[in-house]
Amino acid sequence: MESVSLLLLLLSWLLLLAVSNNPNSSHATHDIINSTQILKDGDTISSSGGRFELGFFKLGSPFKQYLGIRYKQIPAKTVVWVANRNVPIIANASQVVLKVAKPGLLLVLNINNAAILWSTNTSRAVQNPVAQLLDSGNLVVRDAADENPDNFLWQSFDYPAQTYLPGVRMGKNLVTGKEVYMTAWRSDDDPSSGEITMHCDPSGYPQTVIRNGSTVIYRTGPWNGLRWSGIPFLSRNPIYTYDLVMDQDGMWIAYQLLKNSVYIHLTLTPAGVLQREMWVEQGGKWYPRPGPMIETLVVPLDVCDSYGICGPNGLCNIDDSATCTCLDKFLAKYEGPWDMGNWSEGCVRRTALNCSEGTDVFVEYSGIKLPDTRNSWFNRTMTLGECEQVCRRNCSCTAYSVVDISSDPGSGCLLWFGDLMDTRSLSQKGQSIFIRMAASELAVFYGVSSNSKVKRRNILIGSLSLAFGLTLLALGLGFYMWKMKRKEKEEMKSKQDFELPLFNLSTITRGTNNFSSNNKIGEGGFGLVYKGVLEDGMEIAVKRLSKTSMQGLEEFKNEIIYIAKLQHRNFVKLLGCCIQGEEMMLVYEYMTNKSLDAFIFDSIKSKLLDWPMRFNIINGIARGLLYLHQDSQLRIIHRDLKASNVLLDMDMNPKISDFGLARSVSGNEIEANTRHVVGTLGYMSPEYTIDGLFSIKSDVFSFGVLVLEIISGKRNRGFSHPDHHLNLLGHAWMLYKKEKSVELLDQHLADSCDAPQIIRSIHIGLLCVQQCTEDRPNMSSVLMMLTNENLLLSEAKEPGFFTKRKMATSEYSSSSTRGDISINEVSFSLIDPR
Template structure:
């Protein structure tokens, strides 16, 4: 019996020594040299020395990251100095305590919550908790309530108003001393919650008011496919947290006192190091109250500090020496009350001021908000509580407006100014303005009448033009598109192509759309627009972007497509962070989808189509990451028996154009096959064909792939972000298919039927011949005919040029 008990004790001790468990009970202890490991083996709890420090600390770090990254420290202000025989236990009161070798207390959880069977557990998210053995959901204490310098996903920064706990992020003094620094980050308790970073007791940086997942001023807070930020403020708590949408990504937010920065770091497995994704403060204007009260910091201006309209420097002499601390003052005097003649200056694109002394009513209309501000002589400004001014909500400021800067914010600030700045005019001046206004109005009426008359004629012509093409598509009126895109607001702008900008919109039935608007400032693109309308109306395939309709009215010509929530392929594969979203199965699916879409264009559709501008930015991704080929403005229709053609006007994008097309204007379905080969290499390597620096023998990605093929080390072309998910044999086979598509002579290249078959089976592949563009760049080619007008781009933006002949 004694031997049996001894074996049980040894087994119990060995569990912690080898990190095979994630829990400690009252009968267990954790000694120096032993660790506690979360179930999924992401985090580890144990004793460590920071850097070269001789002191020992109890902390939590990432288990599988070779660079020890400590995310939480227990005894940060009371290190173990003289012995390695300290241990961690659960005492009789149910507290987790750290004892020195002489049993003196080094650290304790000090919770008053009790349990008859308490256990300590290290969770998969890095949270160390005390809970009842029979209750896995309710925590008696948790490390997430006591952050150190690191914010983990799901960890809250802010206040628990019921318990009074302030979850405060506090920097280490330096990388070898985790004791409390004087650099802290917390959530304000104002009516408008915001994250504030303090240096000692002084404000150092603040995000600006934050509601839901947005902030009025913080750079890099926007949602993306990697992580999502969230702010909650209610009667029980006010906090900020972030979560990871892509669970394969490791990201933390660290308060760094040495660099005086709040940093978002992302772990890059390929390089085995942390990558700096975001620094706050982001620039000089991010510093707290750089320009003083009523001063606005504009990072691209010179000088960067400017007084708001209706204000002047408090100390012109100091202002002229770039000492802006005193800020600005009013140029006149306020009047008070409901009959006040004071007005408000609308300031857009600004981070809202410090919210320390504000008043909020989430139900008040913006007009009532204005009236309430006018009635209070202490009111200096007001704003909508959210970015949508029609949804209600009011914020009023009562003190000087501090810490204003330029921003991408969608919220407007209405700053109180006196009547003299609004425009107190004499009666004579008013009469003169009235007379001029009447004359101008009459002139405008005449012009408007002529405009409406011409517009009716033009619309009739446009309608007839649409009927001439026999399009089986709805024709939207201009008013509908204006409403859907919020008058083509810059907020809805998705990007700009060779023929004009593209906007996101929403129709009255809730359908989200993308509107491609032909640029009116250029004579280019009309033929391409017509071409795209005709083609898209007749093409239907799961891997082609779907056209919803078109608009031809006045001078406007627009195509309306289904909206693709994940934008284009190039925004993923060429971004070091976004590329991690696309694992190997996903990239392979995208490759298949593009190949099937091209096969449909070349062979299976009612028309025989050569796309002529296949590239990463023209591959759109839907919400499920399915690829859709887009932008048919340059596409050419061929007859059933026509497989090639020649043009004197070359359009497209350098780096993707086949050599025979770029030099001689010869195009065919094999031109698209060449472009597909380039796209395939970019998708697998994560590199652009033309914009990366290769060695002296490699002018581009094609040349690099060919050299690696001949050297037998083709695997080194594979994107580092695919290390964990890539099936190497599949990737190498795909690269070989890409080289077959890139062969210099069009007749050597496979057609898309063969490409689809090669991608879907394991049959032996033929050996590729030498690809095009191997030895020099296309812009250096001397064989380009002087009779051919080339019009293309090396920066992935398609350019079209109308032939003058």
């Protein structure tokens, strides 16, 4: 090592003399630097197609100098690679140059003191080395006469930082041990190597993992021939292609652009998030989802993406209120901590295996992200039947699955040994795994015993039970047939009331895979919501009335009557209904991005909503409400406007949903009274909550709350601040009075904010939540204020519930004891208000 240092020092002095004394020394041009040229501060070289440029740039505070590669044709000049990321240039940048030297090195030199600040390495020597910036963004050092990529002396693609460029092969060479992996920047203005890294992990069957130091914080799941198991939304598209390459030397992952006009920025952030953006020239910025042809890619996406959150043999389900459950036939290892939300110890088998007797069976689990494969074994040529036999013969094998699902029924064999770690439920495109179980777990009538008397007794008991069961079944069928005939008459009468297409129960059942839990996409006061696909390929959302629902037939009819007569671009479209037997269902168009609350209140997803998107959502909701209050054939008051009742389509356009609690008022009436207060706490106006008076101004109040939530990314109900005990409305009003409204802004909007527009929107939101109904504007005025920046706004007065936090809290508590409120903000009813 000492001799190498001396050699580099000698080389630096020789290069210094060469640069100082050579009058023919020239600046680099075009895409190549040869041994007679230098690159100084202010100079750049560009790739042959003009896509990338290499040069010195400044970053940080105070400024530090770096050599890096940037997009050339994008105004943002986004940096994609940094050479001297861990040794920034702090001295006078004019003293620093980039130089190519024999035997094939690329050096950053300080020509003032002949110091080598950064250098590449080489495994062999050439007589005429050059450095070239390729149009892929790869900076290479090669022999001037040899352009074969296999003979490159060095290339930047072997040392990616936080940007994963198309063409970079990330993985490991199992012969040499060399690994190519990503290392995130330490912060947004510090490109030095941080603790966050991303690897294509070759231990077991390949999967991509993100680590913080040595700790895994996220994994994609294994490659299944189409995509990573845990990223179902990473579908094939016309923009780029991606694949896993495996051979005897190693394994790598890579993706390639199919269109040269597209710019992709796939980055690993200092927070450990892998996110993809694409440059949209019309908007002049990077967008996470520029169009309908490509899904948004951000991982980790939710809490279930946190590695091992449910412990060994646990199953994470983001749509389940408990988040973590045990795999079927497993129990919590420690019940007390598990029930309190400490799931780290995971689950254990309910019944121990008995592999030596050969009686174990395998149970299929479908719709899941496959467990961690770091301790797995695989064979890419076996059939599923052969895979089962291999697992059955090995008592250490706990589960098996196919490797490749690109063809039906799939191929290859993947075996797991020991506990199953980091498994989650996926609502769509999940995979199947077969888990070893004790045979007794599947026994129905008879146990397994060597005592013949016990067997005969079990058979006798089973026979008597069967006879008794058949008798009950016959009686039940008779009663059922009588009940069905009675129901048919009622259904015929009900169906005549609805002017909507009627779906058969069998059609809905097939479309939702028999209401599979994997198809469940939501839950509310009405019941469960499932995603389905009709026979013609149309995606639908099915709202199924639960028998234990807080809403019933009246709300069901109410939603059909109102929404069937309402046609507006900002309302979710009702396609039809199903009324058959005990079942009552509503069938809607499927909203790709689900509900607004899933974005604005999520620390990761909220990054996807920049200010122009949020402002568009606010305007869309306002237009929908204006149509309800003024332009529809019925004057309708929604009564339950909230973030979870605003759905987002593929292009993030808002659609108001859930009209089950809506009421119409006739003629010029704008107000009504009820003894049954319904709605969601946090969004209900004071006069409605306390006195049962609802009006179009009640909806205006809810809209104002929603505006402030969209801007702040915080819920009104449950909002807390270290300096006071006000709710979100009170906090916003206090900032408004101090002329500090901009402090309400969601931190993720800092890069996209239009400060005057945001402050004006907060002002409008506060006008909508004023205590007195007569002070609040109607929706036509609200829309005018939003779209006309020259319109003067009146001063906002104190909002409703601003001074009543204790009263509201007590109401929450008393309501909770009656079971009227749940943490997912379902609608509720309060009987006989004051």
